[in-house]
Amino acid sequence: MTAPKRLGDPHLGRRFNKGVPLARRGERELMVREDFVRQLDPAGADVHICMGDLFDKPQVSYDDLLFAAQAYMAAAVSNPRTTFYIIQGNHDDSRDLSEVTAWDVFGQLVRGVQNIQCVIHPMISPDLVLLPWSPTLSAVEMLGEAAKAIKILGPKVAYGHWDVDPRSSPHNLIPTRELAELGITTAYTGHIHKPDSFRRDGVDVTVVGSMQPYAQGEDGQQCDLVRYITLTLDQLDEVKDILSGACVRLQLQPGEQAPETIPDCRSWDVQRMRPVEVEEAPADISLDGFDTTQAAKAALDAHEIVPEVREQIETRWTETFGRDLA
The missing domain is CATH 1.10.1200 (Non-ribosomal Peptide Synthetase Peptidyl Carrier Protein; Chain A)
Structure with a gap:
């Protein structure tokens, strides 16, 4: 099998309105769609994997839902030798188990296409294991459902939609220890938008990152189409003429004023910094007996x-x- 093509969380249906000039409203949404269609090209790979969060929330517009289904079906028909897997992410499903989500309807729309597989239960082959997010099962419990098949088929690579910070809730924390015990040596995860890589419990973990950065702090160079940058007032003067493709956050120190003319950019946000306060000596407080x-x-x-x-x-x-x- 050729190396799978991976698609980071697309978050179709997200709206970009904050700080966006009226003349540029809708521009970013269109750019996300165009990028999504490009990213669906498997480039000859036998397997294409969306890492979760196909949609931005359980309910999106009919237009976004139909676009996603048609784009996937077109890619599948054009690439009949490629299997397209779409892992269920936490933004796709709902903790309200009675709610019919866009993800549910999407699954029904593409159901008849043989080489499109919505991953709502563990899927295991000799080459890989795919593990979805679940509102009812923890990451460890989901892996437990696949454990017997993993031992028999022996895949070494796992794909999921996990948290990676050890301080996260255990419900969705990547179960590296349990993966290693089952012989998994490599894991790829969606969910976290900024790309990263690390080794834990003997497992090499790659955070794929989102299809595009969608907020300040998420830009990990995963996309050449948009940049999120933070500037001071002095820095703004140096680059204000080359910001048309950037989402800009301007940090103002106490006493500074934002420019009257906003530069041409995708979005504009002003963050006023607080004055640095002199630290006071900590009070002598005892928490003995506090529950x-x-x-x-x-x-x-x-x-x-x-x-x-x-x-x-x-x-x-x-x-x-x-x-x-x-």
Whole structure:
């Protein structure tokens, strides 16, 4: 099998309005679509994998939904020897299990195309294992469902839609230890928008990054079409004539004023920096005997909270801190 072609999280249906000049509204959305169609070209690969978050949210417009389905079907027909896998991401599905999402409808629209596979359950072959995000199963539990087949078929590479920061909730944290125990040596993940790579528990992990950066701090050079940059007032004067393709954030120090004329750019955001405060000596405070779980429970008891919402809060608290709020 040739090396799979990987497509980072597309987030179709995202709207770009903040700080975008009226004359350029809709420009970025069109650019995302055009880039998406280009990225669907497998360039001769036997396998094309979308790393999750095909859509920006569970509900997108009919137009975005139809565009995604038609683009995938056109790519599949043009490349009949390529299998197109689309991993379910956390933006695709919903924690409301009764909700019919755009992802659900998309799956039905492409259902008859043999070389398009929506990954909503583990898929395992001798070459790779594909693991979707689930609103009900943790990453470890999802891997557990595939463990028997992995041991039999022996793939060494896994693809998923995981968090990678060890401080993240364990529900979706990449299970490198469990992957290594099953003989997986390489893992690729979507979900995190800025590309990265590291080694953990003997597994080489590649964060593919999103198809494009979609916010400040996400730009990891994964796309040549758009740049997110942060400038000071002095730096702006030097480059203001070459910003037409950039999403600009201007950081103003206390006393500085934004220019009256906004430069030609994709979007414009002004961030006013706070004055640097003199640090005071820390107060001598003791937390002996303070129980954060009991304090949180008391705060919940003191307010009338919808039972369903309270249950979600208690579940998230238990997942994060390992202690029961109930």
